[in-house]
Amino acid sequence: MSSQKDVILEARHLTKSFGLYRTNRHDVIKGIDLKIYSGEFVCVMGPSGSGKTTLLNLLSTIDAPTTGSVIINNTSVGKLGLIGLADFRYEHLGFIFQDFYLNERLSVFKNIATPLLVNNVDEKEIRHRVQEVAYLLHIEDQLDKMVDQCSRGQKQRIAVARALVTNPKLIVADEPTGNLDQKNAHELLKILQKLNKRLNLTILLVTHDLLVASYSSRFFYLKDGQITTEFERGELSQLDYLHRIRDCFEDSES
Amino acid sequence: MRDLFHFSKENFMLDRKKNHVYMFILAFCTASVLLFFNYMNNDSYKVVSIGGSFFSDNNANLFVMTVGLIMVLAIGGLMYVISNTFLKQKNKEIAILHLSGVNLVRISVYFLMQIMLVLIKAIPLGIVLFMIMNPLFNGVIGLTTGMKIPLFYISSEAVVSGLMVIGIVVVTLAIAAVGFAYQSELIDLLSGPSKNSKPLPISHIRMPKVVWWLLYAIAIYEITTVSGQSRALCLMCGMGAIALNKIIKKALPKVFMLIRTKFCINKKERLIAIGRASDLIVYLSGYICITFIAITFLMAFMIETMSDIKIFSILCMSYFIIIVLMNLALFYRNLVETPNQLHQFRTLYYLGFQRKQLNKINRLELFILFIMMTISPIIFGGVMTATNLSFMPLSMGLILIGFSILCTIVSLTATYYYRKRLLMKEGALS
Numbered sequence: 058m059s060s061q062k063d064v065i066l067e068a069r070h071l072t073k074s075f076g077l078y079r080t081n082r083h084d085v086i087k088g089i090d091l092k093i094y095s096g097e098f099v100c101v102m103g104p105s106g107s108g109k110t111t112l113l114n115l116l117s118t119i120d121a122p123t124t125g126s127v128i129i130n131n132t133s134v135g136k137l138g139l140i141g142l143a144d145f146r147y148e149h150l151g152f153i154f155q156d157f158y159l160n161e162r163l164s165v166f167k168n169i170a171t172p173l174l175v176n177n178v179d180e181k182e183i184r185h186r187v188q189e190v191a192y193l194l195h196i197e198d199q200l201d202k203m204v205d206q207c208s209r210g211q212k213q214r215i216a217v218a219r220a221l222v223t224n225p226k227l228i229v230a231d232e233p234t235g236n237l238d239q240k241n242a243h244e245l246l247k248i249l250q251k252l253n254k255r256l257n258l259t260i261l262l263v264t265h266d267l268l269v270a271s272y273s274s275r276f277f278y279l280k281d282g283q284i285t286t287e288f289e290r291g292e293l294s295q296l297d298y299l300h301r302i303r304d305c306f307e308d309s310e311s
Numbered sequence: 312m313r314d315l316f317h318f319s320k321e322n323f324m325l326d327r328k329k330n331h332v333y334m335f336i337l338a339f340c341t342a343s344v345l346l347f348f349n350y351m352n353n354d355s356y357k358v359v360s361i362g363g364s365f366f367s368d369n370n371a372n373l374f375v376m377t378v379g380l381i382m383v384l385a386i387g388g389l390m391y392v393i394s395n396t397f398l399k400q401k402n403k404e405i406a407i408l409h410l411s412g413v414n415l416v417r418i419s420v421y422f423l424m425q426i427m428l429v430l431i432k433a434i435p436l437g438i439v440l441f442m443i444m445n446p447l448f449n450g451v452i453g454l455t456t457g458m459k460i461p462l463f464y465i466s467s468e469a470v471v472s473g474l475m476v477i478g479i480v481v482v483t484l485a486i487a488a489v490g491f492a493y494q495s496e497l498i499d500l501l502s503g504p505s506k507n508s509k510p511l512p513i514s515h516i517r518m519p520k521v522v523w524w525l526l527y528a529i530a531i532y533e534i535t536t537v538s539g540q541s542r543a544l545c546l547m548c549g550m551g552a553i554a555l556n557k558i559i560k561k562a563l564p565k566v567f568m569l570i571r572t573k574f575c576i577n578k579k580e581r582l583i584a585i586g587r588a589s590d591l592i593v594y595l596s597g598y599i600c601i602t603f604i605a606i607t608f609l610m611a612f613m614i615e616t617m618s619d620i621k622i623f624s625i626l627c628m629s630y631f632i633i634i635v636l637m638n639l640a641l642f643y644r645n646l647v648e649t650p651n652q653l654h655q656f657r658t659l660y661y662l663g664f665q666r667k668q669l670n671k672i673n674r675l676e677l678f679i680l681f682i683m684m685t686i687s688p689i690i691f692g693g694v695m696t697a698t699n700l701s702f703m704p705l706s707m708g709l710i711l712i713g714f715s716i717l718c719t720i721v722s723l724t725a726t727y728y729y730r731k732r733l734l735m736k737e738g739a740l741s
Binding site: 114119120139140143144145146147148150152154158159160162163167171172174175176177178219223 | 314315317318321322325403404406407408409410411412413414415416417421497498501
């Protein structure tokens with residue numbers, strides 16, 4: 058697929074091991090090569106302990122690989138210094154986590170605006186950008202509310218809005234629906250799908266949930282630190298795509 | 312930087328109550344440091360010696376200086392520990408800043424500003440506290456000893472030395488804030504430090520638990536055989552502290568487990584409270600042992616130096632200040648960590664526990680902690696007083712032990728009501 062499209066993220070021979078000595082050494086990621094293209098909605102799925110979150114951390118600059126390299130937007134992130142890495146995150150990446158990571162006692166507006174407030178952005182620009190993303194996520198009337206008064210679904214939307222407010226090229230989501238009920242999870246995934254299509258936003262999502270994976274456009278199955286299966290949704294309906302994912306899951310488990 | 316300052320200040324103001332406690336502790340530390348320096352430089356105390364002093368004049372002055380400096384260092388250390396507690400509660404804030412693409416320099420500045428916001432109020436407040444405490448202290452010593460001490464005496468040397476020490480502490484705290492920001496890796500903040508990447512602990516010889524109980528009992532017995540010798544008493548108390556530390560970490564959890572399985576299996580509140588208390592006591596073992604050492608060592612020295620007013624009064628002052636500070640530190644630690652423990656109570660609430668039951672667990676847990684914190688100082692202090700009645704009157708021993716118990720009661724009662732208020736707060740558990 059997408060050979061004409063720009064590669065936004067590339068992993069080359071990525072490995073990650075924990076433990077200092079041979080006796081307690083544990084290889085979590087065992088040589089992964091992958092390319093993610095601009096505008097894709099990629100899902101990485103796998104059973105517990107397969108290394109999903111570790112892989113996501115490596116791909117999103119949160120952790121450093123033992124060997125191999127990660128290239129995002131033609132920049133090898135391993136070569137960036139501490140300060141360069143922070144600036145790079147600000148310009149290129151948005152993060153969404155299961156635990157929201159919001160400041161509960163600040164207003165919704167302040168939470169969304171945090172990346173801008175601490176990075177010297179003009180006040181008018183902040184207001185404009187926050188309102189823009191709040192509108193996209195249907196929380197424009199919640200901006201003055203305190204976060205601790207919001208529901209879990211709203212909190213995750215706020216986290217998404219905060220991830221979007223810096224106009225990143227890539228959104229990284231680690232089990233974003235893990236703390237949500239089915240209805241809120243569906244709504245959030247629909248929003249991510251919409252953002253992916255409307256803004257041509259690249260999304261990298263990690264989950265262990267088959268249904269969540271069925272919202273993506275490209276699927277990776279991770280087992281024991283290696284990608285064992287990879288396919289695209291293409292023209293498949295969501296239901297057929299879900300069935301294919303389920304089959305892949307069952308084949309891998311058997 | 313203005314935007315960063317405003318954001319830092321705004322976040323800082325959200326924790327107003329906790330920050331006030333932190334500020335008060337730092338102010339109290341500042342006042343204590345100034346008080347110690349002022350005391351050491353006060354000539355009115357230098358010539359006084361009642362009865363047969365244990366020390367010669369030169370040795371006595373050296374002893375006073377040593378105790379004073381140890382106290383100043385201890386207070387500085389406590390300020391550092393408290394500041395670390397203050398910074399550790401900021402993990403989530405750092406994670407949010409990292410995720411927002413804020414670089415480490417700005418994160419350091421962000422925390423530096425928060426520390427400075429506290430210090431800017433704490434130091435003047437500390438100086439005011441010193442101005443209040445100084446005449447009170449001089450007055451009390453003057454009244455009890457009959458010495459003529461100018462109430463408002465303030466040595467300029469003391470103020471300079473005190474402020475220099477405070478300056479060093481401020482710089483240390485600033486470095487701690489910057490270091491804290493630099494050593495906080497995003498991966499650790501999001502998932503906790505990776506245990507796999509740490510080297511395995513070096514195996515050590517495991518002593519049977521009974522050895523620590525025996526050591527504890529031997530230390531108590533030996534105290535009864537030593538009379539009026541502070542160094543020997545300190546040695547025994549040190550032995551007791553080592554045994555106490557091991558008992559808390561190795562033996563007590565088993566004892567608590569036994570109590571739970573034998574006597575509390577059908578009493579769920581007790582079952583949970585004892586389990587929680589067991590964990591809390593292990594967690595606070597370092598604190599319990601340091602408090603034990605401070606109380607017993609100072610009491611041991613007081614027994615021997617009762618006849619020397621200058622030394623005795625500085626030891627008394629050290630005792631009262633250190634007890635107050637340790638309990639303030641305990642309260643602050645509980646204050647900071649209680650909201651993190653709320654999810655455990657929330658889980659119990661979801662499992663069907665009522666708020667009243669949760670409060671009962673809270674009460675019982677803190678009561679067990681209180682017992683554990685006070686029992687060893689009571690035993691050791693009591694035995695020391697009882698076997699050294701010819702050196703220190705019983706009333707003095709009771710005042711010293713009573714004061715430490717009273718401070719622990721106040722600290723834990725404040726913790727209890729703070730937790731209770733959080734538990735009873737509408738919506739806190741849902």
